[in-house]
Amino acid sequence: MINLHPSGCRALLGLAVTLSLAPYASAQAGEGGLPPSFTRELAADAPAELMPAVDAAALLAEDEANAGKLGPFRFGWGHEVALGLENAGLWEDLLDGERLWRLRIESPGAWSLNLIFDRYVLPQGARLFVHNDAGRVLGAFTSAMNQPHGMFATEPLAGDALTLEYVEPQAGPMGELRLKQVVHAYRDILGEDAKRSGGTAKSGSCNINVNCPLGANWQDQKRSVARLVMGGVLCSGALINNTAQDGRQFFLTANHCYSGNPATWIFQFNYESATCSGTTGTPQSVSGSILRTKNAIADHCLVEISQPIPAAYNVYLSGWSRSTTPSTTSTGIHHPQGDIKKICQDINALTATTFGGAPCWRVASWEYGVTEGGSSGSPLYDQNKRIVGQLYGGQATCSYLFNDYYGRFDQSWPSGLKNFLDPLGLSPLTLDGTYPGGGVPAPYCTSKPNSNGFSPQISYYGSPSLALNNFAVDCFGGIPNSNCVLFWGTAKASQPFYGGTLCVSPPLVREPLKKFDSLGYVAYPITIQPAWVGTTLYYQFWGRDPAHPDGTGVLLSNALEVPYKN
Numbered sequence: 001m002i003n004l005h006p007s008g009c010r011a012l013l014g015l016a017v018t019l020s021l022a023p024y025a026s027a028q029a030g031e032g033g034l035p036p037s038f039t040r041e042l043a044a045d046a047p048a049e050l051m052p053a054v055d056a057a058a059l060l061a062e063d064e065a066n067a068g069k070l071g072p073f074r075f076g077w078g079h080e081v082a083l084g085l086e087n088a089g090l091w092e093d094l095l096d097g098e099r100l101w102r103l104r105i106e107s108p109g110a111w112s113l114n115l116i117f118d119r120y121v122l123p124q125g126a127r128l129f130v131h132n133d134a135g136r137v138l139g140a141f142t143s144a145m146n147q148p149h150g151m152f153a154t155e156p157l158a159g160d161a162l163t164l165e166y167v168e169p170q171a172g173p174m175g176e177l178r179l180k181q182v183v184h185a186y187r188d189i190l191g192e193d194a195k196r197s198g199g200t201a202k203s204g205s206c207n208i209n210v211n212c213p214l215g216a217n218w219q220d221q222k223r224s225v226a227r228l229v230m231g232g233v234l235c236s237g238a239l240i241n242n243t244a245q246d247g248r249q250f251f252l253t254a255n256h257c258y259s260g261n262p263a264t265w266i267f268q269f270n271y272e273s274a275t276c277s278g279t280t281g282t283p284q285s286v287s288g289s290i291l292r293t294k295n296a297i298a299d300h301c302l303v304e305i306s307q308p309i310p311a312a313y314n315v316y317l318s319g320w321s322r323s324t325t326p327s328t329t330s331t332g333i334h335h336p337q338g339d340i341k342k343i344c345q346d347i348n349a350l351t352a353t354t355f356g357g358a359p360c361w362r363v364a365s366w367e368y369g370v371t372e373g374g375s376s377g378s379p380l381y382d383q384n385k386r387i388v389g390q391l392y393g394g395q396a397t398c399s400y401l402f403n404d405y406y407g408r409f410d411q412s413w414p415s416g417l418k419n420f421l422d423p424l425g426l427s428p429l430t431l432d433g434t435y436p437g438g439g440v441p442a443p444y445c446t447s448k449p450n451s452n453g454f455s456p457q458i459s460y461y462g463s464p465s466l467a468l469n470n471f472a473v474d475c476f477g478g479i480p481n482s483n484c485v486l487f488w489g490t491a492k493a494s495q496p497f498y499g500g501t502l503c504v505s506p507p508l509v510r511e512p513l514k515k516f517d518s519l520g521y522v523a524y525p526i527t528i529q530p531a532w533v534g535t536t537l538y539y540q541f542w543g544r545d546p547a548h549p550d551g552t553g554v555l556l557s558n559a560l561e562v563p564y565k566n
Helices: 006-024 056-065 192-197 213-218 409-415
Strands: 048-050 076-084 090-093 098-106 112-121 127-132 137-141 161-169 176-185 225-230 233-239 250-254 266-269 284-287 289-295 300-305 319-321 330-334 342-346 351-355 358-365 379-381 386-394 402-408 442-444 457-461 472-476 483-489 492-497 500-504 521-525 536-544 554-563
Touching: 076 112, 098 176, 112 161, 213 330, 213 342, 225 250, 233 386, 250 386, 289 409, 300 409, 319 409, 330 358, 330 386, 342 358, 351 386, 351 402, 358 386, 386 409, 402 409, 442 457, 457 536, 457 554, 472 483, 472 554, 483 500, 492 554, 500 536, 500 554
Parallel strands: 048 098, 319 386
Antiparallel strands: 076 176, 090 098, 098 161, 112 176, 127 137, 127 161, 225 233, 225 266, 233 250, 250 300, 266 284, 289 300, 330 342, 330 379, 351 358, 358 402, 379 386, 386 402, 442 554, 457 472, 472 521, 483 536, 492 500, 536 554
């Protein structure tokens, strides 16, 4: 017999939990790790908040009466709540110098639950985990997810109960965390029924998986397409390239899909079956976006995703065409009824028409596959694999494969799209797609949360090109009207510095002193030198923060790696 000290038992328990969770790794981008309750003994169970009953049958009847593609596809009912660190849950001091807050959410009968926070301001060192009773964990979410608007959301997790575990240093400032909405899924959008019983897919039987033979030549474009979750409704859409080809995360969907606040939208990439016959998949998600333009003229909506999409997602930025010549063949990639990714194709030429008063491309009939509710906003590609429109509506179903309508890209172009997809003012008729990275500036390192609770974020606009010479480095989340400096060097660093991290290795070059504006924003246009071409420089912001609780009075952003080119 081998006797183990209790701490050794807990260590083995943590290892066992880690191994058992391996197939269920978090699908929403976070820092990883395990909630404290998984690896240590705690004083009590998390207190539970019970949501009111949801009449699923009545909601499904409403949906049936309003069936179609003229709105986002509803799958969940949002319980409005106001549950935060001060008025709900249980606090407990841990022996390692941290404090833990826990809250359990129960909504009986839900297929899944997703959460919307109207207050999310985490101090440095804090971590938020969300997990279900099956051991699926989201997080850790940290101060890196702080945004100036102070909101956040989580993707749907299977089951009718979730537990929140929030950890922060006892010696540091208290974070701000308030849950605004608990979305009870009365529809199975995660394929749980298929996973449990080998059941059929959620969408119509005529739909075709994107990894069937029909999709063999669309393996780049499929990586653009995502399921868009907006509280209790969903649509489809796609990442789209711009003329600077700088990797900005623009996402095109439909104006009629617009619901809730884009700051809390969830973008789920790679939600597909690896096989032609599969019925389930695991999405890879990021949270939050900024509205750039939307217009009912041709039913477009363009947002820019806030959270950096991890390189491991291997996403693609689709090309586009604003030609007025109808496509000779057309292909759609989408998430019908929120199902795994599907593909459909019309082998005949499009026709120009109007639908709901909007100029559209009409698909007269689908030879392969179809669209359904939930497909709204999805891209339509021409024979050259460029987006020519996004799904507005139509009558097509598996039993009636006729008449789908896509808002025309060429009509949306002068109504807002050109302002963001043509930053160089080149006015091309077409633009091919590309994979991000390689010659594109990329953020790295971690910013220091400021005294207002925000993490200053470094960014850029333009292109790091000597020929274009329109490049600038900017920052938002600073202390309004306070002094700041952009500094740079030729190598990365990661060392403690005034309560934050120095991300650039000395020797350092300082740009002239500036001030953050009244909204905490500043920009530095960069004059690119010929000697910089083919080299990489590293940038970071320093600023004044007199009210910072650590007493240093210093603000530090994260950093930006910039590869310069001709």
